[in-house]
Structures are given as structure tokens and as C-alpha cells.
Amino acid sequence: MTELLTRAYSPGGFRKQGHALIDQLADYLEDVNRLPANPYATPEESLERFRQILDRRTTPHDVFAEVIAESVHLHHPEYMGHQVVPPAPVAALSDLVSSLLNTGMAVFEMGRPGTAMEKLVIERFASLLGLAPTADGFLTSGGSLANLTALLCARAKHGPADRPCLLVSEHAHYCIERAVRVMGWGEEGIIHLPTDAELRVRVDQVRPLIEQARQEGRTPIALVGSACTTATGTFDPLEELGQVATNYGLWFHVDGAHGAAVRLSPQHRHLVRGLERADSVTLDFHKMLMVPAITTGLFFRDGKDAYRTFHQRAEYLLTEGIDEDWSNIAKRSFECTKRMLSLRVFTLLSAYGPQVFQDYVDGVANLGSELARLIRQQPDLELFMQPDINIVCFRFVHVSLPAISRDGVNEMIRDRLTRSGQTYIVQTRINGQVYLRCTLTNPFTTVGNLEKMLLKVASIGHDLTALRYRIG
Known part of the structure; x- marks a missing residue:
């Protein structure tokens, strides 16, 4: 040594x-x-x-x-940027334990505590989400991987098909389209569903598009709902989409990476009415449940479906036996060597109970409503829509500012805020127009912090507008 x-x-x-x-x-x-x-x-x-x-x-x-x-600094009250929570300290401490022990999670004998905790975390959250008693699943590294795994399962359950495809909102997260490409379905493997003025899927357009696809010789396999969309935080009508999926025999997947957590809140659970109809649900604990990135739950309404995606021999790792073997996670998950993700959630759940998650969801959702209220009070700011939860989109639209100049001015507002480092917000495009975008993930952000941010936005906007007229 x-x-x-x-x-x-x-x-x-x-x-x-x-x-x-x-x-x-x-x-x-x-x-x-x-x-x-920042x-x-x-x-x-x-x-x-x-x-x-x-x-x-x-x-x-x-x-x-x-x-x-x-x-x-996600724990800073003026962090209002991307969809990542400031982790609760005890959840972060669990990573120290996990990293030092460094036990893989493929087979039970290598990851006994983590495997047992993962089973319990999935059971408890399946119940909290109101899923069927038959529900089961596992934790994995991120929503993109979880969504891909769910869709691979949908394909496996359906069996061989000519020109397979799925239907999803035109505003869904890009990882759904990426999953389609990974599965080898090509451009025709995805049918984008039109949306209404608030970017929710128009249910009345789903049936005609399914029928059209079948007439064209394509085979719709799955219907995907968003809870919620990344850009605007909009929730699709899951109950209605679930009924359409049932009528047409389609796998119904809900990408609830950000928004499925609202099911834990009596005040906001109406947003995911129909979640229990989903064949599979993705939930990111690192977006709305106080846990470090990346920690994602993938839930299946019928727990047996969790074993459909990956089934292969590996004598050095997996012994022959029943397929439904919850204790050897590699039989269900793409990952072999996996962190002890369950410890992050288990520590919070065991220390504080599920109420702490509800308190968090309610807290950041109320901040979203407060920010919308404050924006409406500002004559030079325009709110895109009343936020469903904690994602708020708005823009600077001074009366003297021509529509053609609004995108450039809002981009510069965001750039100046970023360079100053004091306040962190991001931007997005909605219907081709630039909007400033806030995701309120810090429950200790105050109304005063929100007012301060809007004051900065308006001040920079006025300066840029005045500069534009001085230049001519």
C-alpha cells in the first residue's frame, strides 16, 4: 500500500x-x-x-x-430558471452515503438496501398518485430514459406492426420525438396533435388523426399526454385522452416528469384527473419533489408490463427464474450499474412523511399564481396564460414598441439579467414569439423577490425601448 x-x-x-x-x-x-x-x-x-x-x-x-x-444557486430566492428543485439537505446527504458505498443496483445481492427502498418508494408513490393496486415500476436516471423505456414497453406489448407510430402534442418534450427515432420509427413514427390557445391537446382532433393514420397504412400504438408541457407548464386533458386510448386500444403514456406530482395536492390534483387511466407514467422527483437530479420514477398500471422491455440472458449477472423478479432491477431497467436513487426519496419520506411533498407543491404553485397576478398589474408586461402550476411565461410589450421589435427586446432583457447574475430567468418561444419564462422551484422565494424581478425586467425593457428611439 x-x-x-x-x-x-x-x-x-x-x-x-x-x-x-x-x-x-x-x-x-x-x-x-x-x-x-447565477x-x-x-x-x-x-x-x-x-x-x-x-x-x-x-x-x-x-x-x-x-x-x-x-x-x-438553486437555493437563492431569485433563481427562477430551469425545472430543477433546490434539494432538501437531507436528500443531498443521502448521496454522500450512496457515493461512498457505491453499490450497484442491477442485482439484489449487490444493492440490498437500495433495492428494498426502491420497492417501497414505488409502492408508496403509486398509492399517493392514486394509481391502481396492480401498479409497479422502478427508478431510473431521468425522464428521457423513463419515457423511452415506457414506449419500448408499449411497442413490446403491441407486438410486430407495419409502420408503427404514436400520437403526442406538438408541444410535448422533445425526448418523445427522440424516443421515436431511437426505436427506428422515423419521421412518420410521430403524429403531432394540434393544441388550443393555451397549448392543450385538442381532443376533438385525436380521433380523426388516428383514423387517417390507419387509412394511410400506419399503425398507431400509443397516445402520449403531457402533465405538463416544458415550455408553458400546460396540462393536457388526461381523462379525455385516456378514454380515446381505451376506445382505440392504444397504450396511454403520461409524461408527468414535471407535473404528475400535483396529484399529491388536494388543491391542484384536478390538473391530472385521469392519471390513473395511464398504462405508464413518468415522474421526476428532481423537478417537483425536493430530490437531487436525476431521480425519475417510471410507473406501470399493470406491474407485469414493467418486465416487457428488457428480457435477455446474462449468466454472469442474472440467474434464470421467474420474469417478474422485482429484486433484480436489471430485468426491468435499461441501467445496469445504477446509483442508489431510492435513498434520496426514502430519507425524505421516512423523516417528514408525504405531507412535506404536498407542502412543497402547494408552495411553488401558489408562487406561480402570485407572479401571474403581479404581471397583470404591470401595463408593459403581457402574461401568456394563467399558469396551471409553477411555470409562468410573459413578455415586455411597451405600447411604443412595434411587434416586430418585441422578440429582440425580450431576448436582450434576458441576456442583461443573465450577465448581471443577480436574477436568473430563461426564455422560450411560443407560437414563434419570444417569451420570458420563470419556473418557481424555490419555496422560500417571496412576493418581494417576484416584484424585484419584474421591476428589473420592466426597467431594462424601458431602457432598451428608449435606446431604440434615440438610435432611430
């Missing part, structure tokens, strides 16, 4: 570094409001900064300090 290896594995060194790191992170959480929400740097500046750190071989404490300082 070399001296370097002894130092690298030293329990005493780990104890010292670990205590220092927890203090460092606790100080960070206490002081995060004093930091910029410290700005170009890719080249960031690369050079960390190249210098690597070249001088500093201490772990200094590396951690630099990473903390340079990162986007």
Missing part, C-alpha cells in the same frame, strides 16, 4: 474533510441570499479558472469552495 493510497482512503482524513464540507455547505445555505443567483462566466473563462485550480493542485476544501461560488 503506497502512502498516497493510504492518505486517499484514510478514515481520519475523511472525517476531517467531511466535517469541514458540511460546515461549508451549511454556511452556504445560510448565506446564499447574499450571492448572485454567477456569470463565459465557457472560456470557466475553463481557464478550473485549469488554474488543477495546475496548482489545491485542497479539496478550496475546490469545493470554488465549485460552490461558480455554480448556479
Whole structure:
């Protein structure tokens, strides 16, 4: 054993570094409001900064300090950017345990605690989501992989088909189209469903498109509903879509990566009425349930369907036996070596119970409503729609600003906010027009923070509008 290896594995060194790191992170959480929400740097500046750190071989404490300082701060009340939650500290601590133990999750004998916890997490959340008693599933690394796995299962259950295809909203997450391409269905494998003014699927258009596809010699296999869409947070009418899927014998999949969690809230569960009709449901715990990325649950209404996607021999890993073997997760999941994702959720569930998740969902949803109310009070801001949950889209539209200039001005507003680093919002395009977009994931964001952000948006917008007229 070399001296370097002894130092690298030293329990005493780990104890010292670990205590220092927890203090460092606790100080960070206490002081995060004093930091910029999104410290700005170009890719080249960031690369050079960390190249210098690597070249001088500093201490772990200094590396951690630099990473903390340079990162986007999701725990900052003015972080209103992408769909990633500020993790609850105890859920983050679970990653330390998981990383140190480093047990794979393919077979039970390698990941006994994680496998048992995963079974319980899936059972508990299937119940909380109001799914059938027959429901089962597993955790996997991200909504894209979960959606692909669900659609592979739909294909396997249907069996061989000529020119297979699925139907999905034209505003659904791009990973659905990517899954279609991965499955080899090509461009004709996806039928985009038209939407209404709030970007919800028009149910009256689904049946004619199914009939048209069949007349063209294509085979519709699945119908996908969004709960909710990424750009605007809009929920499709799941109850009605589920009925259409039943009538036509289609697999009904709900991409609930962001929005399925609202089922836990009595105040907001009406948004996912009909979720129980789905053959499969995707739920990202890292978007609305306080857990570090990436942690996704894939649920099947009939638990037996979970075993349809991946079935192959691997004598070095999997023993022959019954197909429905919940304890050997590799029989169901694309992943073989997998992190102990369940510990992240299990710690929160065991420490605080399901009420903490409901409190979170209600908290950020109410922030969405508050932001919409404040936008409506501003004469120079235009709200796209009353938000369903915690994603809010709006834009600066001063009366003297021609429509042709609005996209450019709103892009510059977002760019200036990003460069300042103090407030972090993003942008999107809706019907070809640029909108500013906020996802309110920090339950400690206040109405004052929202007012401050809107004041900045309006101020920058007025400055840009005035500049435009000075230039002529």
C-alpha cells in the first residue's frame, strides 16, 4: 500500500474533510441570499479558472469552495430558471452515503438496501398518485430514459406492426420525438396533435388523426399526454385522452416528469384527473419533489408490463427464474450499474412523511399564481396564460414598441439579467414569439423577490425601448 493510497482512503482524513464540507455547505445555505443567483462566466473563462485550480493542485476544501461560488444557486430566492428543485439537505446527504458505498443496483445481492427502498418508494408513490393496486415500476436516471423505456414497453406489448407510430402534442418534450427515432420509427413514427390557445391537446382532433393514420397504412400504438408541457407548464386533458386510448386500444403514456406530482395536492390534483387511466407514467422527483437530479420514477398500471422491455440472458449477472423478479432491477431497467436513487426519496419520506411533498407543491404553485397576478398589474408586461402550476411565461410589450421589435427586446432583457447574475430567468418561444419564462422551484422565494424581478425586467425593457428611439 503506497502512502498516497493510504492518505486517499484514510478514515481520519475523511472525517476531517467531511466535517469541514458540511460546515461549508451549511454556511452556504445560510448565506446564499447574499450571492448572485447565477454567477456569470463565459465557457472560456470557466475553463481557464478550473485549469488554474488543477495546475496548482489545491485542497479539496478550496475546490469545493470554488465549485460552490461558480455554480448556479438553486437555493437563492431569485433563481427562477430551469425545472430543477433546490434539494432538501437531507436528500443531498443521502448521496454522500450512496457515493461512498457505491453499490450497484442491477442485482439484489449487490444493492440490498437500495433495492428494498426502491420497492417501497414505488409502492408508496403509486398509492399517493392514486394509481391502481396492480401498479409497479422502478427508478431510473431521468425522464428521457423513463419515457423511452415506457414506449419500448408499449411497442413490446403491441407486438410486430407495419409502420408503427404514436400520437403526442406538438408541444410535448422533445425526448418523445427522440424516443421515436431511437426505436427506428422515423419521421412518420410521430403524429403531432394540434393544441388550443393555451397549448392543450385538442381532443376533438385525436380521433380523426388516428383514423387517417390507419387509412394511410400506419399503425398507431400509443397516445402520449403531457402533465405538463416544458415550455408553458400546460396540462393536457388526461381523462379525455385516456378514454380515446381505451376506445382505440392504444397504450396511454403520461409524461408527468414535471407535473404528475400535483396529484399529491388536494388543491391542484384536478390538473391530472385521469392519471390513473395511464398504462405508464413518468415522474421526476428532481423537478417537483425536493430530490437531487436525476431521480425519475417510471410507473406501470399493470406491474407485469414493467418486465416487457428488457428480457435477455446474462449468466454472469442474472440467474434464470421467474420474469417478474422485482429484486433484480436489471430485468426491468435499461441501467445496469445504477446509483442508489431510492435513498434520496426514502430519507425524505421516512423523516417528514408525504405531507412535506404536498407542502412543497402547494408552495411553488401558489408562487406561480402570485407572479401571474403581479404581471397583470404591470401595463408593459403581457402574461401568456394563467399558469396551471409553477411555470409562468410573459413578455415586455411597451405600447411604443412595434411587434416586430418585441422578440429582440425580450431576448436582450434576458441576456442583461443573465450577465448581471443577480436574477436568473430563461426564455422560450411560443407560437414563434419570444417569451420570458420563470419556473418557481424555490419555496422560500417571496412576493418581494417576484416584484424585484419584474421591476428589473420592466426597467431594462424601458431602457432598451428608449435606446431604440434615440438610435432611430
